Amino acid sequence: MSADLRPAVSSGLLFCAAFLAAFIASTNGESRLECGKRAVHVRTSQSRIVGGRDAVEGAWPWQVSLQVTNRRAHVCGATIISQWWLLSAAHCFPSTSGFNNKDQWKAVMGLRDLSRPAKWTISRKIDALILHEKYHEVQNDVAVLKVDKAINFGDYIQVACLPKPGKFHIEKWSHCHVTGWGLMEQNGAPARILQEAGVRLIPLETCQQPNWYGGLVNDHMICAGFAGGGIDACQGDSGGPLSCQLKGTDRFFVVGVVSWGKGCAERFKPGVYTSTNTYGEWIEKKTGISISQSEDSGVEYMSDYGIAATESSAENPSVPSNIQFGTNQPTSMVQRHLPGRTIPLLNLLILLYHFCTDCF
Structure with missing residues (x-):
């Protein structure tokens, strides 16, 4: 027996x-996380942030609202890139206003309506804020933020894929969208409902023409929008994702971070984004995230070791007067913190x- x-x-x-x-x-x-997928079915569109169209609930589950805690106000966007880390723009955190202090910020996820958090909306404090050490004006405009507690994923909160470090190849991507709660027209009012805009990737050589942006744009940046204007990100969208599908797959990768532009939706002045391809190795070094598989496979997994860096944020120097960045006037918001259940x-x-x- x-x-x-x-x-x-x-x-x-x-x-x-x-x-x-x-x-x-x-x-x-x-x-292991299956990144860049949406739980809801969303028809692609050529909708606009400037001019406005509401995003469907759950359409962009990696979108984050970065808010100043003492004003309860949305200021910039960000992208979920792991359970612990967010990706944003360095210019969102100027030292002149004290915004380089991590304690000034919180990240809100699973949010569509700024005034009406959903039952799945969660909020996290910021445990570490790291700006690129060579950030200056429009150069190296990238930052990562570590949250104080792991992010609970679900249908309305997901992680975006990151493209493999290297050169950006425009021909690999389709169905690109920029999202955020920024101004709905230049000098206009900010959005209350998350907005989406279908944009086209513009070759770097086109964007570097003298009547476009000339030498201000380099191969660390991506231009997206339309030659005739009319569709663009605007102030308040900064730090948010430029999400594109890898051709032949149903996965979205955050290929760019909303950075700058001249005005909003002007002719020959499309939005300019920080290229995440270019900064992939920097992101890996600062966060411990491993971008492990080739993007050509259509599957991108990210291992997260929860590394917390202690670097201080960089100074925010003056910028050209004709360049528009993404901070906007505060709007009121009711907050609700709904942490995940534990056993x-x-x-x-x-x-x-x-x-x-x-x-x-």
Whole structure:
């Protein structure tokens, strides 16, 4: 009888060990993440931020609202790139106004209507704020933020893919959209509902023409919009994602970060975005995120080691007067913090005891 019992006990223990490992991994959110997918079906459009069209609930689940805590106000956008890290623009955090202090900020996710957080909306404090050490005016306009608690993913809160570090190839991407709560027209009112704009990627050589942006644009940047204007990001959208689908797949990658432009939606003055391809290695170094697979496979997984850097943010120098960045006048917002549910360790052990009793 003992000979028959031993394999049963061994199998039971192995099963329970596997169950426990899987359960703990899912509870801690350490399983591999399937990035860049939307739980809701959304028809692509050529809608506008300037001029306005409301995004469908859940259409852009990696979109983040960065808010100044003492004003309860949206100021900039950001993108979820892992359970612990957000991607944004360096110019959103000027030292002159004290915005380079991480304690001034919070990140709100799973949000569509600034005045009406949903039941799945969550808020996180900022544990680390890192600006690119060579940020200056429109150059190296990139930043990463570490949240104080892991982000709970669901249908309305997801992680975006990051393209593999290297040169940006415009021909790989389609269905590009910029999203945010910025101004709906130049010098106009900010949006209350998350806006989306379908934009076209513009070759760098076109954007560098003298009657466009000339030498202000380099290969660390991406131009997106339309030659005739009319569709563009605007103030308040800065730091948010330029999300594009990798051709032949259903996955979205954040290929750009809203950075700057002359006015909003002007002729020959499209939006200019920080290219995430160019800064992939910098993002990996600062965050510990591993952008592990080739984007050509259509699948991008990111391992997150939760590394918290302690670097101070950079100074924000003066910028040319004709360049528009993304901070906007504060708008009021009612906040609600809905953290994810957790199972205490004692309850977990009791659950496993009862479950594994039948294993033997």
